Amino acid sequence: MQATLTLVDLAGTIALLLWGVHMVQSGIQRAFGSNLRRFLAAAMSNRLHALLAGLGITALLQSSTATGLMTTSFAAAGLIELVPALAVMLGANVGTTLIVQVLSFDVALVAPVFVLVGYLMFRRGATRTHDLGRVGIGLGLVLLAMQHLLTIITPYEDVPSLRLLLGMVTTEPLVDVILAAALTWASHSSAAMVLLIMSFAAKGVVPPYAAFALVLGANLGTAFNPVLEGAAGGDPISRRLPLGNLLNRLIGCVLALAALPWIAPLLVSIEPNAARAVADFHTAFNLALAVLFLPLLAPFARLLRRLLPERTEAADPWRPLYLDASARELPSAALAGAARECLRMADTLESMLRNALDLLDGTDRKRIAATRRMDDVLDRLNEAIKLYLTSLDPDDLSESDHQRLQETLAFATNIEQAGDALASNIMGSALKRLKRGLSFSREGEAELRHMLERLLVNLRWTIAAFMTGDAAAARLLALEKEIFRDLEARAVQAHFERLRAGRVESAETSALHLDLLRDLKRVNAHLVSAAAYPVLTEQGELLSSRLRDEMDGRNP
Secondary structure, eight states, X not given: OHHHHHHHHHHHHHHHHHHHHHHHHHHHHHHHHHHHHHHHHHOOSSHHHHHHXXXXXXXXXXXXXHHHHHHHHHHHTTSSOHHHHHHHHHHHHHHTTHHHHHHTSSOGGGHHHHHHHHHHHHTTOSSHHHHHHHHHHHHHHHHHHHHHHHHHHGGGTTOHHHHHHHHHHHTOHHHHHHHHHHHHHHHTOHHHHHHHHHHHHHTTSSOHHHHHHHHHHHHXXXXXXXXXXXXXXXXXXXXXXXXXXXXXXXXXXXXXXXXXXXXXXXHHHHOOOHHHHHHHHHHHXXXXXXXXXXXXXXXXXXXXXXXXXXXXXXXXXXXXXXXXXXGGGSHHHHHHHHHHHHHHHHHHHHHHHHHHHHTTSOOXXXXXXXXXXXXXXXXXXXXXXXXXXXXXXXXXXXXXXXXXXXXXXXXXXXXXXXXXXXXXXXXXXXHHHHHTTOOOOHHHHHHXXXXXXXXXXXXXXXXXXXXXXXXXXXXXXXXXXXXHHHHHHHHXXXXXXXXXXXXXXXXXHHHHHHHHHHHHHHHHHHHIIIIIHHHHHHHTOBOSXXXXXXXXXXXX
């Protein structure tokens, strides 16, 4: 029974260590995420600057994965070249070792101070101070977890059965590497794993030689997550950087493992403190990789381009391209990917509108069927975006991230509903016109054509308002709802006048015309709801019924 309780205690303490590291990462990300992203984008003039930028940002985030996701999104969009992107990852790998260096010293006494100060900052509200409070609490939890780990391990460090078990595992360095890589992949945190190895080494549970091999495995394991989780996207360009990072770490592990019989005794003689020796080896390994690979990045990048050539075939419209599973760890990257999928939906809707414009007097039934299939594309993408965004951890989202998430969901939902109106109603009317050999009057066709052309313009305003959050674009778009109402009213009145004058071919044509006017107004309402209302609500420019200025003008 006592052994079971001890294992539960150990597992809980390791979980506390992982949660503390997560709080540090999410707190820094919330407080400085957008600024760090802009800084990273600006620091790509050469590979040395890129390396230093990756080091600095990862030192703050304490997550090379988060830095890699930002860099991968830039590289996939063609904003940066592969060589500086690889340099960023070399710097990121060094930056993630710095927290381990700090915590390798005996700083456990200040853990309660970190928690207390962090708690007081956290209670101040949804501000940057609040987010930095998370960082303080996270650091305190990491220190408390490490201290408790040592307390748990101490009574058992001399138990013969434990010594025998660990001796069997740690006598073979390759086994150590594989074991640590698997555990790091499962925990998604190399920093937490190295801190755990330091605790075992400090109490002599594992010898230094085995501890160094475990550190190599932790470095290798953390590079597997972006490769495995990002593979679902299928975009070769977006996989180049994670694969390059994995390859340079794999090469480094092979070289370090071969040199370990000479490196281990030298490092132990320089630093007799086992915990400090593990931290120094972790940092030295990543520094050595940076020095080794930095001059070789150009040929290395060429190799990656040959292994993962740019895809030239047309993108499958049914399949999401930018909903990267690994990007969930960095909300800004995940939201950017969802926004890019929303733009694909808008492009599909534009094609549907252009088809509707051609079908006012056209006779191509295949185009009607093709347009209805485009609505299935919108349905699939909308569903994928919703599932992706709702899978994000709310605790990782800042207030602005929550707002952007809601705006993205509103955009995708309304674009999909606009597509439904086009496919079901407008294409249904077009098919009925063809089957019954009907045609609109010249004036009626001109009215419908004018409204469709105006919808195409409004769709561009919708995209602009969604992507930029510009209040001026949103206000112009919101006014289109009333303009469309007036257009429909005037068109209906003109239609009835033509009907009385006998200039409408049949009652069936009349019904189709009126149905189309109603459906076009409905599509426009969805465009307004997709982007104008969310932006104006955030800006405080929208009352419950109409624009503020409009109400003020009528009620001075």
